[in-house]
Amino acid sequence: MTYEEQILHILSQVGERGISVSMLAKNIYNMNCTLFSQPDMQEVYRMVQQYLLKNSKSSQSLIESTGRRGYYRLNTGNNAVARQLMLDFREEEMTEDEEEEEKSQQDLSLNLFDEFFS
Template sequence: MNYEQQILHILSEVGERGISVSSLAKHVYNMSCTLFSQPDLQEVHQFVQQYLLRNSKSAQSLIESTGRRGYYRLNTQNNADARQLMLEFAEEMPEAEEPENEKPSQDFSLSLFDF
C-alpha cells in the first residue's frame, strides 16, 4: 500500500470527527515500517501534509478541513468519490459473525487422571 492509499484508508476509519496531520503522519509511518525498512518520519509527515493541502483546496475536493486547525476528514457531503471510499473500506472490514442456533460442542478429550 502506498502513502496515498494509507491516508485515504485512515481518513475513512476516523469518519466525521477527522484527524490531525501529525497523528495521520504517525499512522502512515507505522503502517509503512517493516523489519527491513523504516521510512523517515519527517519525510512521511511532509508528504502527508502536502497531500492533504493539495487535495483539500476546493469545496468539491476529496478531503476537507474540519474547521479545527490541522484536522482533516473525507468530504462525504460534496464528493461522490469520498462516499464511495467510505463504502469500499467499510466492506473490506470483516464483521464478526455469530451463529445463532449453534449448540456448544461436546468435549471428547480423554482425561489423564481417570482410572
C-alpha cells in the same frame, strides 16, 4: 498499499471528527515500519501534509478541513468519490467481521459417543 491509499483508509475510519496531520503521519509511518526498513518520519510527515493540502483546495475536493487548524476528513458532503470510499471501506471491514463471526460460530466440541455408535 500506497501512502495515498493508507491516508484515505485512515480518513474513512476516523469519520466526521477528522484527524490531525501529525496523528495521520504517525499512523502512516507505523503502517510502513518493518523489521528491515523504516521510512524517515519527517519525509512521511511532509508527504502526508502535501497530499492533504493538494487534495483539500476547493469545496469539491476529496478531503476537507474540519475547521480546526491541522485537522482533515473526507469530504462526504460535496464529493461522490469520498462517499463511495466510505462505503467501500465499510464493506471491506464488514467482510472481515463476518469471517470472525463464522470462526466463532463453528462447533468445535467433541462428541463423546462416536466410538460407541460406529
